[in-house]
Structure formats: C-alpha cells, structure tokens
Amino acid sequence: MDEGLKSELSKQGVFTTTFEQVYNWGRKNSIWPLNFGLACCAIEMIAAAMARWDLARFGAEVFRPSPRQADLMIVAGTVTKKMAPQVVRLYNQMPEPKYVIAMGACAISGGPFKQGYNVLKGIDRYIPVDVHIPGCPPRPEALLHAFMTLQRKIDEQALTGEQRPPFLVAEAPSEFPVPKCGAHDLEPPNNPAVWQPPGLVKAD
Amino acid sequence: METLDQIKARAEAANPGARLEIIPNGSPSGQHSILVDNQHAAAVAKFLRDDPLLQFDYASNVAGVDWPDTVLKKVVKVKQVVEGVERELDQTVEEKKPGYLEAVYHLYSMQLRHGPLILRLRTADRAERNHLPSLTSVWRGAEFQEREAFDLYGIVFDGHPDLRRILMWDEFKDYPMRRDYVEPDDYEYEPTAHDDVLEKARKHAESAV
Numbered sequence: 455m456d457e458g459l460k461s462e463l464s465k466q467g468v469f470t471t472t473f474e475q476v477y478n479w480g481r482k483n484s485i486w487p488l489n490f491g492l493a494c495c496a497i498e499m500i501a502a503a504m505a506r507w508d509l510a511r512f513g514a515e516v517f518r519p520s521p522r523q524a525d526l527m528i529v530a531g532t533v534t535k536k537m538a539p540q541v542v543r544l545y546n547q548m549p550e551p552k553y554v555i556a557m558g559a560c561a562i563s564g565g566p567f568k569q570g571y572n573v574l575k576g577i578d579r580y581i582p583v584d585v586h587i588p589g590c591p592p593r594p595e596a597l598l599h600a601f602m603t604l605q606r607k608i609d610e611q612a613l614t615g616e617q618r619p620p621f622l623v624a625e626a627p628s629e630f631p632v633p634k635c636g637a638h639d640l641e642p643p644n645n646p647a648v649w650q651p652p653g654l655v656k657a658d
Numbered sequence: 659m660e661t662l663d664q665i666k667a668r669a670e671a672a673n674p675g676a677r678l679e680i681i682p683n684g685s686p687s688g689q690h691s692i693l694v695d696n697q698h699a700a701a702v703a704k705f706l707r708d709d710p711l712l713q714f715d716y717a718s719n720v721a722g723v724d725w726p727d728t729v730l731k732k733v734v735k736v737k738q739v740v741e742g743v744e745r746e747l748d749q750t751v752e753e754k755k756p757g758y759l760e761a762v763y764h765l766y767s768m769q770l771r772h773g774p775l776i777l778r779l780r781t782a783d784r785a786e787r788n789h790l791p792s793l794t795s796v797w798r799g800a801e802f803q804e805r806e807a808f809d810l811y812g813i814v815f816d817g818h819p820d821l822r823r824i825l826m827w828d829e830f831k832d833y834p835m836r837r838d839y840v841e842p843d844d845y846e847y848e849p850t851a852h853d854d855v856l857e858k859a860r861k862h863a864e865s866a867v
Contacts, residue, residue: 571834635827639842652847
C-alpha cells in the first residue's frame with residue numbers, strides 16, 4: 455500500500471494495514487523459547503527471563519518445556535559432541551516456523567574449547583542459526599539485543615514471493631539429519647547443506 | 659601421619675607378599691607416593707582404610723597418567739679391533755623403555771584429619787595388558803573417577819561394578835587423554851592461530867592451494 459495514502463488515511467482516522475504486517479506483528483511478539491540450557495550461558499538466559507531484564511517485555515517469557523510448543527531454540531552453552539545429536543533432534547521436533555539463537559562463544563564456534571576433542575565447533579554445523587551472539591557468556595542485554603534482532607528479522611519476512619522464508623516453501627527442509635556417534639568423531643562432522651568450512655585464502 | 663617408610667613397612671608386614679615402592683617426587687611440593695603391585699593393591703588399600711593409625715577413609719581424587727614408550731640414547735664405549743689395533747670407540751645404544759599407564763589415588767583421612775597419601779597403580783604396558791584392580795570396593799567414591807580414567811586413558815579396572823565410558827559416547831574408540839591421541843582433522847580458519855593450530859593451518863593452506 456502506498457505510504458502516502460496510508461498516512462493520509464490515518465490522519466482521517468482510518469487505520470489501514472496488511473495481513474502480512476498483522477501476522478508478523480503477532481509472531482514477533484510471542485516468540486516462545488524452548489526451555490533448555492547447556493552450560494553457563496543458560497544462567498544468563500535465566501537472568502534475562504527474570505525481573506531485572508524481564509524478557510516478558512518481548513512476549514518471550516513463556517519458556518516451553520516441550521519442543522512441540524516452542525518457536526525459538528536458544529542454544530545457550532557449550533555443545534559437546536555427545537550432546538549435539540540431542541540438540542539437533544530437539545530442533546527437528548519443533549514445529550515450523552522455528553528460529554535458533556546461538557548464544558555465546560561456545561555455541562557459535564566452540565569458544566575456548568574449540569580445540570577440545572569433545573566439543574562441537576559451533577551448532578551452525580548442523581542446524582541453521584538465525585542470530586549469533588558472541589560473548590563468554592553474553593550479558594542478558596546481549597540476549598535482549600538478539601531478541602530484538604530476531605524480531606526485526608521476523609517483521610521483515612515477506613509471506614509471499616520468491617523471498618518468502620523457508621517455512622513457507624514446501625520443498626525446504628524442516629528437519630535436519632541427526633549426526634551419529636562414530637568411532638572417532640560425529641558422523642558426519644557437519645551438514646554440508648547447512649554449513650561449509652570457510653575457504654582458505656593464501657596471503658601473499 | 660606416619661612417614662611413608664613406616665606405612666610401607668607396616669603395610670608389607672600386614673599383607674605378606676605385597677611389594678610397595680616409594681616413588682620420590684623431586685619437585686618443591688615433595689609429595690612422594692607409594693607404588694603398589696597390582697595383585698595386592700586391594701588388600702593394601704583395605705589396610706590403609708581400616709588401620710587405626712591411618713584410617714584413610716576418603717579417596718578424594720583418582721587420576722590417570724600416561725607414560726608413553728621412550729627411547730633413551732646412551733653413549734657406550736666399545737672395544738673394537740680396527741686394523742689389528744684394539745681401540746675404544748663410542749657407540750650410541752638405543753634403549754627402549756616401554757610405556758605404561760598409571761592410576762593415582764589421593765587419599766585423606768576425615769577421621770584423623772591427615773593426608774594426602776598418594777597411591778599409585780601401574781599397568782604392565784599401554785596396549786593389551788592395561789588392566790588394574792578396581793579400588794571401588796574399598797572407596798565407593800572412586801567409581802565414577804575410575805570410569806573417567808577408563809574413558810580417557812583406557813585403563814581397564816578389573817572388578818569395577820559398572821565400567822562404561824562416562825564422558826564420551828559408548829561408540830567412541832579412542833582414548834583422548836593419551837599422549838598419542840590423534841584428533842579428527844576438522845580444522846577451520848582461526849584468526850589467531852598459534853603453536854599446533856598454526857602448524858595445522860599451514861598444512862591445510864598447502865593442501866588447499
């Protein structure tokens with residue numbers, strides 16, 4: 455709708471909107487996170503949900519203990535290779551539309567444990583991540599910022615056309631293969647459909 | 659607490675056939691330890707726990723140690739006949755020392771408020787003969803820590819009630835805390851690579867170009 459006409463009508467006391475705007479407005483203000491934490495980042499996540507930072511202001515205070523009722527997965531903490539299959543399985547069990555925030559250095563890259571034999575180098579190797587938050591651990595403000603970023607992302611999603619989000623594309627995958635516990639490492643070590651190792655550029 | 663020599667003498671007297679050895683620690687901490695032979699380890703452990711003067715009722719820590727195979731190079735003088743004249747020549751002799759695994763128990767007495775006493779058990783080698791007697795029957799708290807030593811070092815504790823991997827998954831085959839552990843090669847770019855990581859980065863850069 456033409457912005458000029460819209461503002462002209464609003465001056466006359468006529469409120470106009472689109473289905474897309476109302477739909478996205480509703481979605482972005484009721485993101486229900488999945489109630490789970492993996493390490494110390496989860497403590498910051500809990501703090502963000504409590505009165506001082508008050509995640510309820512964003513309509514996201516309803517932490518759901520079941521993945522079936524959750525819209526958002528906050529991967530808060532170190533993802534060990536032993537835990538990674540369960541995290542991917544939880545993601546698969548969430549209904550669309552679903553979003554992922556990777557919270558903290560460990561969840562986005564392995565963090566201080568990157569060289570460890572037992573730590574996954576970032577959950578984005580197996581599932582698509584919408585917002586990455588650096589920090590060790592990130593302060594609750596950083597998580598609030600991630601929420602606002604995610605809200606903006608949801609708000610900007612077009613429901614029709616080529617640019618529509620994956621959950622409205624019938625062919626787009628909603629579930630991702632759960633890695634197997636192998637003899638030496640997880641098999642496969644990453645999901646090539648979601649993540650590719652960064653290319654090396656020789657400096658000279 | 660009695661000295662290690664006194665403990666050793668009394669433990670050997672109480673358990674005929676047991677061989678204890680005091681392993682000195684040359685560092686400033688000077689925490690010397692006692693090495694027990696595997697056959698009598700459980701009996702000696704029971705003695706340490708139940709003896710009225712010792713009463714080591716608390717195993718605070720069980721650690722694994724990996725001692726890899728080492729090659730010692732020695733210069734030996736060898737007499738050889740060269741061109742009819744007997745001469746002394748230097749010859750380097752390589753002496754192979756087989757490696758072994760150790761389980762180290764740190765014992766305290768809550769009753770008498772003394773400790774630690776450091777008890778060592780040693781396997782015959784690092785490959786097949788990697789068995790040690792479990793001391794879980796003496797100190798119940800050692801159960802999970804022995805499982806951890808089994809998981810990360812591959813020490814098999816005979817008589818352990820539930821010897822499974824505890825940190826890694828059951829299908830895992832390696833022992834990641836051993837010094838010859840080779841981790842899976844899934845290097846990715848790091849902005850501040852250094853030491854081993856830098857070495858790895860160089861290798862990957864060479865193979866990429």
